[in-house]
Amino acid sequence: MxxxxxxxxxxxxLMAAYTAVKAGLSVNVVAKGLGSMHWSAATIDVLGYSxxxxxxxxKRPLEQIPALIKANPQHPYxxxxxxxxxxxxxxxxxxxxxxxxPYGGAANPGDNLLLPSPAGAARPAYLAPKGQLAxxxxxxxxxxxxxxEGLRDFFPELIAExxxxxxxxxxxxxxxxxxxxxxxxxxxxxxxxxMDSKEQRALLGPALxxxxxxxxxIGLPAILGIKAHATVLAELERETGAPVFExxxxxxxxxxxxxxxxxxxxxxxxxxxLTAGMEVIHASAVAPNGTPGSIQWVxxxxxxxxxxxxxxxxxxxxxxxxxxxxxxxxxxxxxxTIFDLPLTVPQNRADWFQVRFISPEGHPVFSGGVTVxxxxxxxxxxxxxxxxxxxxxxxxxxxxxxxERSMExxxxxxxxxxxxxxxx
Amino acid sequence: xxxxSWHSVGPTLDECIKCNICTSYCPVxxxxxxxxxxxxxxxxxxxxxxxxxxxxxDHSVDYCSGCRVxxxxxxxxxxxxxxxxxxxxxxxxxxxIPLRNRLLGRNETLGKVGSVAPALAxxxxxxxxxxxxxxxxxxxxREAPLPHWSTTGTFxxxxxxxxxxxxxxxxxxxxxxxxxxxxxxxxxxxxxxxxFEHNGYEVLVPPQNCCGxxxxxxxxxxxxxxxxxxxxxxxxxxxxxxxxIVGTSTSCTLTLKEEAPELLDMHSENVHAITMAxxxxxxxxxxxHGLGELxxxxxxxxxxxxYHAPCQYRAHRIGKPARDILVLIPGIxxxxxxARCCGIAGTYGYKKEKYQIAMDVGAELFNFVADQGEAVExxxxxxxxxxxxxxxxxxxxxxxxxxxLAAAYGLYDLDKRDLVNR
Ligand code: SF4
Ligand code: SF4
Numbered sequence: 001m002x003x004x005x006x007x008x009x010x011x012x013x014l015m016a017a018y019t020a021v022k023a024g025l026s027v028n029v030v031a032k033g034l035g036s037m038h039w040s041a042a043t044i045d046v047l048g049y050s051x052x053x054x055x056x057x058x059k060r061p062l063e064q065i066p067a068l069i070k071a072n073p074q075h076p077y078x079x080x081x082x083x084x085x086x087x088x089x090x091x092x093x094x095x096x097x098x099x100x101x102p103y104g105g106a107a108n109p110g111d112n113l114l115l116p117s118p119a120g121a122a123r124p125a126y127l128a129p130k131g132q133l134a135x136x137x138x139x140x141x142x143x144x145x146x147x148x149e150g151l152r153d154f155f156p157e158l159i160a161e162x163x164x165x166x167x168x169x170x171x172x173x174x175x176x177x178x179x180x181x182x183x184x185x186x187x188x189x190x191x192x193x194x195m196d197s198k199e200q201r202a203l204l205g206p207a208l209x210x211x212x213x214x215x216x217x218i219g220l221p222a223i224l225g226i227k228a229h230a231t232v233l234a235e236l237e238r239e240t241g242a243p244v245f246e247x248x249x250x251x252x253x254x255x256x257x258x259x260x261x262x263x264x265x266x267x268x269x270x271x272x273x274l275t276a277g278m279e280v281i282h283a284s285a286v287a288p289n290g291t292p293g294s295i296q297w298v299x300x301x302x303x304x305x306x307x308x309x310x311x312x313x314x315x316x317x318x319x320x321x322x323x324x325x326x327x328x329x330x331x332x333x334x335x336x337t338i339f340d341l342p343l344t345v346p347q348n349r350a351d352w353f354q355v356r357f358i359s360p361e362g363h364p365v366f367s368g369g370v371t372v373x374x375x376x377x378x379x380x381x382x383x384x385x386x387x388x389x390x391x392x393x394x395x396x397x398x399x400x401x402x403x404e405r406s407m408e409x410x411x412x413x414x415x416x417x418x419x420x421x422x423x424x
Numbered sequence: 425x426x427x428x429s430w431h432s433v434g435p436t437l438d439e440c441i442k443c444n445i446c447t448s449y450c451p452v453x454x455x456x457x458x459x460x461x462x463x464x465x466x467x468x469x470x471x472x473x474x475x476x477x478x479x480x481x482d483h484s485v486d487y488c489s490g491c492r493v494x495x496x497x498x499x500x501x502x503x504x505x506x507x508x509x510x511x512x513x514x515x516x517x518x519x520x521i522p523l524r525n526r527l528l529g530r531n532e533t534l535g536k537v538g539s540v541a542p543a544l545a546x547x548x549x550x551x552x553x554x555x556x557x558x559x560x561x562x563x564x565x566r567e568a569p570l571p572h573w574s575t576t577g578t579f580x581x582x583x584x585x586x587x588x589x590x591x592x593x594x595x596x597x598x599x600x601x602x603x604x605x606x607x608x609x610x611x612x613x614x615x616x617x618x619x620f621e622h623n624g625y626e627v628l629v630p631p632q633n634c635c636g637x638x639x640x641x642x643x644x645x646x647x648x649x650x651x652x653x654x655x656x657x658x659x660x661x662x663x664x665x666x667x668x669i670v671g672t673s674t675s676c677t678l679t680l681k682e683e684a685p686e687l688l689d690m691h692s693e694n695v696h697a698i699t700m701a702x703x704x705x706x707x708x709x710x711x712x713h714g715l716g717e718l719x720x721x722x723x724x725x726x727x728x729x730x731y732h733a734p735c736q737y738r739a740h741r742i743g744k745p746a747r748d749i750l751v752l753i754p755g756i757x758x759x760x761x762x763a764r765c766c767g768i769a770g771t772y773g774y775k776k777e778k779y780q781i782a783m784d785v786g787a788e789l790f791n792f793v794a795d796q797g798e799a800v801e802x803x804x805x806x807x808x809x810x811x812x813x814x815x816x817x818x819x820x821x822x823x824x825x826x827x828x829l830a831a832a833y834g835l836y837d838l839d840k841r842d843l844v845n846r
Pocket of ligand 1: 449453487490
C-alpha cells in the first residue's frame with residue numbers, strides 16, 4: 001500500500017515518482033520491463049522540428065511552443081504554460097546533477113544543441129549529458145571521429161562523410177578493438193563497463209593522442225564507462241588535451257543506461273521501490289452512478305494468483321505504441337492495456353500509416369493516444385474517467401513525438417505536472 | 425480484460441524487438457565469453473530449434489544459469505529463461521545426461537541416502553580427498569559450497585517427535601518443506617512452524633516429494649514430470665479443501681506454482697489447483713499483514729542485515745515480500761542488495777566448468793556485503809543454495825529470513841539455529 005503507484009519506469013514515470021516523493025507522498029513504481037531510456041540517445045529533446053516547418057530544425061524550442069499549440073490546441077504542451085515546462089526542465093537538470101549524470105544545454109541559453117547522430121546527421125536536442133556537449137555542431141573545432149575495428153553499429157567514415165556533406169569538418173579514424181576490450185563478443189554496455197576499469201582504458205588516451213591533429217576535438221562511440229564515466233571523460237581530455245564527446249550508439253544505449261541506473265538508485269534511496277518484471281494486467285474499479293469511477297487496486301501477473309497492488313492514487317506512464325502501453329491486433333484495433341482508456345489512435349489498420357515511409361507529416365498511429373484534462377486525468381468528454389487516475393508521458397495523444405523530436409520534453413514536463421497535480 | 429498474462433513460452437519470441445537490453449543485464453554474459461547472452465541463445469537461436477530440427481544450433485545455451493534477469497528487464501515480455509530451459513532439455517534428450525547432472529538433479533535421493541548415517545556421509549563428501557575425486561570423476565567443483573546433512577535428524581523426524589506439543593487450531597496451513605529443509609536444514613522448518621503457530625495456525629505436513637526443480641534445470645524433463653505428478657496426487661486434497669500450501673524454499677514454491685506446469689506443458693485442472701494454492705512463506709505472511717492478521721509483537725533486534733532477494737523471486741513476480749516483512753522489525757537496519765545474482769543458480773555453480781563463472785557473477789553481491797562494514801554479522805537470503813554460496817563468498821553466516829522473523833518473535837536462536845526452549 002502506498003500513496004501513489006506509478007506504472008511504468010520510463011523518464012516520465014521516474015520524474016513523476018521523484019516529484020511526488022519530494023512532495024511527501026509514499027511512492028512505488030512497477031514496470032513490465034526496462035524500457036525507453038535504454039534505447040534512447042539520452043538527450044532531452046523538447047522540440048526539434050515543428051510540424052509547420054518539418055524540414056528545418058527548431059532553433060529556440062521554448063519560443064516555438066506557442067505557435068505549435070496554436071496550430072494544435074490539444075497538444076500536451078498546451079496543458080502547460082511555458083513557465084511550467086521551463087521549471088520542469090530545470091528540475092530535471094538539477095536532479096541530473098544530484099544523481100551524478102549532469103546535463104547541460106547550448107552555449108547560448110535557450111538554443112537547441114545540434115549533435116552528430118550515429119549516421120552523421122545533425123540532430124537538434126535541448127539538453128544533453130555532459131559527455132555529449134562537446135559534439136555541438138555550432139562549435140568550430142574540426143572533429144576526429146574514432147571507431148574501433150570490428151565494433152558493430154558504429155561507422156566513423158559514414159559519420160564523417162555525412163557531417164562533411166552538411167558543411168561540418170570531420171574525419172574518421174580507427175583504433176584496434178583490443179584498446180576497447182579483450183572480449184570476443186560484447187554489447188556496448190559491456191564495453192562501457194569494461195572502461196570503468198583503469199587497466200582497460202589505460203592505453204586509450206595515448207592512442208588517441210597519436211591520431212589527433214592540433215585544434216581537433218574527438219568523437220567516440222558512447223562507451224566511455226558507466227559508473228566511472230565522469231572520470232573516464234576527464235582523463236581522456238587531460239591526456240589528449242582535446243575536447244572529447246560521445247556519439248550515442250544503437251540500442252542498448254549507454255547514455256540511456258547511465259541515466260536510468262542513476263535515477264533508479266537515487267529514487268531507491270528516497271524510499272521508492274521500483275520493481276521491474278511486473279506486468280499490470282487488470283484494474284479493479286468502482287463507478288457509482290453519475291460520478292467518476294475510482295480505481296481500487298490493480299493486479300500484476302505472477303507465477304500464480306495475480307498480485308493486488310494497492311494505492312490511493314495511480315499514475316499511468318506506460319508509453320504508447322512504442323513503449324508497450326498500447327497493444328494492437330492485425331486488423332488495426334489498438335487499446336490501452338490496463339484501464340482500456342479511450343484512444344485517439346485510428347482503429348483501422350489502413351489508417352495507421354501515410355503512404356510514404358519517411359513522411360514529413362508523420363504517421364497517425366504514432367500521434368494517437370490518451371486524452372487528459374489540465375490536471376492530467378484521462379477524460380471521456382469533460383469528466384475524468386477515474387477520480388484517482390493520472391497519466392503522463394508518451395501515451396498522451398495529439399502529438400507525434402518522433403516527428404517533433406519532443407519525446408523527453410513531453411515525458412519530463414507532463415510527468416512533473418501530473419505528479420504536482422495529484423500531490424496538491 | 426485479462427486475468428492472466430496471455431503469453432505462453434513459445435510464441436513470445438516473436439515479441440523480441442532485438443533491443444539487447446537483456447544481454448546488457450545478463451550477469452553470466454557479463455563475465456564470460458562462453459555465453460553470448462540471452463538474446464542470442466534465446467529468441468534468436470530458437471528460430472532454428474523449431475519444427476523438429478534435430479540438432480540444437482547452440483550449445484552455449486547450457487551456460488545460461490536461469491537467473492531470469494533477462495525476463496525481468498525485457499520490455500516486451502519474451503520468456504527468455506524458459507526458452508533456454510527448453511533448449512537445454514532438448515540437448516539432454518539428444519545427447520543424454522552426464523552422471524554428475526543426474527546426481528545433482530536428485531537432491532531428494534541424495535538427502536535420503538545421506539540421512540541414514542549423516543556424520544559418515546558428511547565426512548565422505550566433505551573431506552578434501554573425495555572433493556578432488558568428485559571433481560575428477562564427475563566434474564563437481566571441489567571448492568563449491570556443498571551442503572551438510574543434518575546430524576540431529578531430519579525435519580520430518582522432529583515434526584513427528586513433537587506432535588503432542590504442536591498447536592491445534594481451526595486455522596490450518598500446509599507446509600511444503602522441500603528437500604533442503606528435510607535433510608540439510610531442518611532448523612528452517614522449525615522456525616517456519618514456530619512462526620505459523622505464533623500466528624495461530626496449525627501446521628499440516630502431509631507426505632510430499634521433491635518438487636523436481638533440480639531435474640528441470642538439468643534438462644531431465646521426463647523424470648521431473650513424474651515428481652510433479654506425485655506432488656499433485658499428494659497435495660490435491662488440501663488444495664481442494666481450500667488450504668494454502670506454503671513453502672520456505674523459493675525455488676520449490678516456484679516449481680509448484682509455475683515452473684513445472686509451464687516447462688512440462690502440464691495444464692490440467694488439478695495442476696492449476698496446486699498452482700493457485702501455493703505460496704512463498706513471506707508472500708503468505710505479507711498477505712496476512714495486509715489483512716491486519718500478522719502479529720507484530722517483535723522484540724528489538726539491533727543488527728545491520730544485508731539482504732539478498734534470490735533470483736526465484738524474480739520468477740515469482742511478487743516483488744520482495746521478505747524485505748517487506750523484515751522492515752517491520754524494529755532495530756533491523758536492512759541493507760537491500762541490488763546485485764543481480766549470487767552466481768550459484770541452483771546446481772549451476774557446483775559444476776567444475778561453471779564454478780569460476782558463478783564466483784565472478786557473485787562478486788557483485790560479495791562486494792556489496794563487504795561494503796556494508798564491520799557491524800555485519802550475518803546476511804539473509806530466502807534460498808538455500810544462495811545462502812550456501814553467500815557464506816562461501818563472504819565468510820559470514822547466512823540465514824533464511826524466516827529464521828530472523830522467528831528470532832524477532834523471541835522463538836529462535838540465530839546462533840544455535842534452534843528454537844528457544846520455553
Ligand atoms: S536467465 Fe540469467 S543467465 Fe540465463 S540468459 Fe537470462 S540473464 Fe542470462
Ligand atoms: S530484452 Fe527482450 S526484446 Fe530486447 S533483445 Fe532481449 S528478448 Fe529481445
